[in-house]
Amino acid sequence: MKTKEPEQKNNFDVAIVGGGMAGLVLACLLGQSGFSVCVADAEDPRHFAIPSGRTVALMGGSIDIIKATGIWPNIINDICPLDVLRIIDDSAGHVSPLRIDFKPEDIGRSSFGYNIPHHVLKPALIQRLKAMGNISYLPKTSVSHIAVSPARVTLTTDNGIFTARLVIGTDGKKSIVRQAAQIELDKKSYGQTAMTCLIRHTRPHHNTSAEHHRPGGPFTYVPLPGNISSIVWVEKDEDIPAYLSLKKQDLERAIQDRSLDALGRVTLMTDPQSWPLVTLTAQKLIAPRIALAGEAAHAFSPIGAQGLNLSLRDVAVLAEILTDSARLGEDIGDLLVLSRYQSRRQTDIQTRTWGVNNLNRMVSNDTEFLRGLRRTGLKTLARFPTLRQVMMKEGLSPLTGHIRLMQESAL
Numbered sequence: 001m002k003t004k005e006p007e008q009k010n011n012f013d014v015a016i017v018g019g020g021m022a023g024l025v026l027a028c029l030l031g032q033s034g035f036s037v038c039v040a041d042a043e044d045p046r047h048f049a050i051p052s053g054r055t056v057a058l059m060g061g062s063i064d065i066i067k068a069t070g071i072w073p074n075i076i077n078d079i080c081p082l083d084v085l086r087i088i089d090d091s092a093g094h095v096s097p098l099r100i101d102f103k104p105e106d107i108g109r110s111s112f113g114y115n116i117p118h119h120v121l122k123p124a125l126i127q128r129l130k131a132m133g134n135i136s137y138l139p140k141t142s143v144s145h146i147a148v149s150p151a152r153v154t155l156t157t158d159n160g161i162f163t164a165r166l167v168i169g170t171d172g173k174k175s176i177v178r179q180a181a182q183i184e185l186d187k188k189s190y191g192q193t194a195m196t197c198l199i200r201h202t203r204p205h206h207n208t209s210a211e212h213h214r215p216g217g218p219f220t221y222v223p224l225p226g227n228i229s230s231i232v233w234v235e236k237d238e239d240i241p242a243y244l245s246l247k248k249q250d251l252e253r254a255i256q257d258r259s260l261d262a263l264g265r266v267t268l269m270t271d272p273q274s275w276p277l278v279t280l281t282a283q284k285l286i287a288p289r290i291a292l293a294g295e296a297a298h299a300f301s302p303i304g305a306q307g308l309n310l311s312l313r314d315v316a317v318l319a320e321i322l323t324d325s326a327r328l329g330e331d332i333g334d335l336l337v338l339s340r341y342q343s344r345r346q347t348d349i350q351t352r353t354w355g356v357n358n359l360n361r362m363v364s365n366d367t368e369f370l371r372g373l374r375r376t377g378l379k380t381l382a383r384f385p386t387l388r389q390v391m392m393k394e395g396l397s398p399l400t401g402h403i404r405l406m407q408e409s410a411l
């Protein structure tokens with residue numbers, strides 16, 4: 001679909017600020033719908049292809065959204081299916097750990113989703129964008145000012161001035177788009193930091209992702225092709241420097257101990273990196289000619305691997321609404337059009353944030369009462385398959401209403 005406005009250099013239908021994974025997927029979807037789009041990202045994309053230790057576990061419908069971008073054949077050999085999701089309560093040192101396995105066949109699926117390295121996903125999305133004639137991908141381009149007028153938005157960047165009918169902020173936690181829209185923020189530190197790295201190990205992982213619940217925070221390994229896994233290890237802020245200053249072999253030993261030797265002997269493939277964790281919710285998703293998506297709108301702990309899954313639902317809904325609106329000849333930056341996006345996304349964002357924050361509080365706590373509650377909860381899940389099925393289905397297909405791309409339909 002071609003929009004009606006005459007195309008001029010530096011004038012676009014949509015300007016996306018922030019080319020992280022949310023912004024890149026959104027640009028692919030909008031490009032395929034025929035919009036002229038510019039994506040401004042502050043970073044140098046040459047860094048994206050370097051293995052960083054960061055991966056993202058994407059579940060069920062999120063995979064359908066990634067497939068809709070057209071990159072699937074280019075990434076399939078470098079990603080790993082998630083065939084078992086294991087939760088281990090490892091919080092009561094004196095009692096043996098409690099373990100429960102969730103299996104996709106119990107809900108009629110062959111896998112829960114896939115674990116995808118950032119260094120695989122981002123370059124593939126950028127390659128796809130570059131192949132589209134209606135997308136201008138502007139790396140190393142920082143947006144410093146955003147001015148909204150009744151008909152257009154003007155972006156000032158260190159690579160020139162751009163205008164668009166709509167600006168979408170996928171520019172992460174410190175979003176300049178959110179600030180320009182004067183959208184207030186609820187933000188709180190968890191007092192926890194995540195450490196990430198890639199490891200090679202001697203025993204096979206059998207496509208299993210295991211989340212160990214411990215008082216400092218969850219310790220998770222997530223499978224990659226071969227005997228390789230990514231680690232997300234959350235601890236209290238004050239304990240992080242001691243872990244990061246460990247000698248390589250001591251850190252490998254610590255990871256081996258934390259994983260209860262399930263993976264055999266561990267070798268570090270990347271240096272550990274640390275990520276301070278905050279929970280953040282923007283009070284609104286829209287303003288005239290402005291919309292927010294991804295971590296510019298919401299962020300939380302990596303426990304349960306929900307963050308980008310939630311963001312992909314934002315971008316799938318936004319692409320759907322904008323595509324419909326252009327087909328109807330509406331102004332895509334109009335608040336009435338954007339309010340459809342806000343009303344379709346609010347409940348999912350609020351319930352997911354609430355759920356993740358409560359799970360994190362419940363897990364990262366060492367009181368006798370909560371420890372007992374955790375173990376009782378896991379035992380109950382182990383005994384009642386129907387309860388497990390309900391939990392798995394909600395994890396894979398949250399109650400978000402009909403999202404076309406998650407039902408394998410076209411935009």
Ligand SMILES: Cc1cc2nc3c(=O)[nH]c(=O)nc-3n(C[C@H](O)[C@H](O)[C@H](O)COP(=O)(O)OP(=O)(O)OC[C@H]3O[C@@H](n4cnc5c(N)ncnc54)[C@H](O)[C@@H]3O)c2cc1C
Binds near residue numbers: 023293
């Ligand atoms: C340790 C860890 C593990 C995780 N694991 C998972 C998981 O398994 N599954 C899952 O679903 N989620 C996971 N998440 C969450 C997921 O990684 C994030 O939700 C996702 O990376 C955020 O993507 P984004 O595109 O919204 O933001 P970002 O990745 O922060 O991208 C924002 C981009 O905007 C750019 N930018 C910022 N300001 C400007 C500006 N002024 N001008 C131009 N560009 C700008 C930045 O350079 C950046 O490239 C995890 C998070 C952590 C911390």
